Amino acid sequence: MDSSYGLDLNKPLYDGRYSWFDHSKFGGTVYEPKPNDPSTRTTDPIVTGTSVLAVKYKGGVAIAADTLLSYGSLARFRDIRRIHKLNEHTIIGSSGEYSDFQYITRMLDDVVTDNHIADNNLQPMDPKSIFSYLSRVMYQRRNKQDPLYNNIVVAGYRNGESFLGSVDLLGTHYQDDHIATGFGDHIARPLLRNAYKPDLTKEEAVKLLEKCLTVLFYRDARAYYRVQICTIGEDGVNIAEPQVLQTDWSVGNVTYGYDGRRTALPQA
């Protein structure tokens, strides 16, 4: 019996296009690189997102990022979502070059769909498999000296098991109970390590990430106060709408030597 549903199972799942579907046969066009095309590679990231934070809780994983994309020091785009749902068991978040993240989401969306169709039981792809696949792609690109300039966090929940892993542009990958990328590794990670316990509730986890994002906003000049705190767990995937962090800058009134208006601490 033919169980391949018309797919050539000998071909690699991802063939460099955005889909196994051949658009050129149906009037669409697919750009094929030509021999004299200039070679292109990312030497440094241009439009970037800052930290992604994630923590496991009892019955799921919470993952958070702000909605800012920076162009150097310019706050270029202020409402961009950096957390993406791949399937019912997996979400990913990205820091680093946003165009590379768009490429990655399109690639993984296709891989996940192909796998879903090719699998006779129509089981959604496992978070572990997606993480493994992504790790190899990131590593192969670093081998070509043409890296995808990201640090991607993969969060998942399947069969009562939480998954949380991170991959960077070199292919370095690991799984942990809590993860913070970029500046968050310096500022939020110690807070996460301090507060983490295996029986953390979902509400506590979300509250913890909210606190970490606030601290990051105070000190990371590329961070923003509009954030998404998403969860994946027993109750399914929740890609939350952006929310605004409550901040308190009253400390500015007791600082001195900064704005030139005050040269000494106010007397008590």
Added chain:
Amino acid sequence: MQTVEPVLACAPLPNVKEQGRFSPYTNNGGTVIAVAGKDFCVIAGDTRMSEGYSITSRNVSKVIQLTSKCVLASSGMQADIATLHKLLLIRLEQYKHQNGREMSTTSIAQLLGNTLYGKRFFPYYTFNVLGGVDDKGVGCAYSYDAVGSFERTPYSSSGTGQQLVQPLLDNQVAKKHQPNVLKVDVSAKEVEEFVRDAMTSAGERDIYTGDHVEVKTVTANGVVHQRFDLKFD
């Protein structure tokens, strides 16, 4: 006729002058040790993974069991280590299907050397120690450089704690600079405890070594795995 280039009315990209060249390498740190005995070998590695001054994870394994008589421990760049380990496991599985038995430890030693040399001009940034028992049931350890040079030695260490650990091994395993001390056969238990102490010492002074230590003891009967805590600082 000469044409005039239009002036672009958009902001220049940041850092157009000095393009940061991408480095495909990083050192994620860690220390690995192998000590061979008469009919056993003890292989150990810590589980810390670092990036610069940050500890990225406290629980990433560097030590893998390749066969029932052979264990490999690698420090260096985690992505390369993971790739190398994956590749070796695949090749050993193929060997098992083709030959109906596991590859001998001495052959694995050569295979690892060839695999590393195969990437001589874009090396795996890995520093390996291999340990196990050979076909005669004698404990053995192998020491490598990143491009595949290797030798069989009674004991070896690699990684960020190597400078701290190797003199200790010279003195305590080979009894170097101890003219009046006789070398006697030691038990696997004694070596396990010694290796654990050596890792503790490395963790004391090397910031890239710590968290946990995995100790695998290989005998002709198979591999026994142990795990201990190191300092978390």
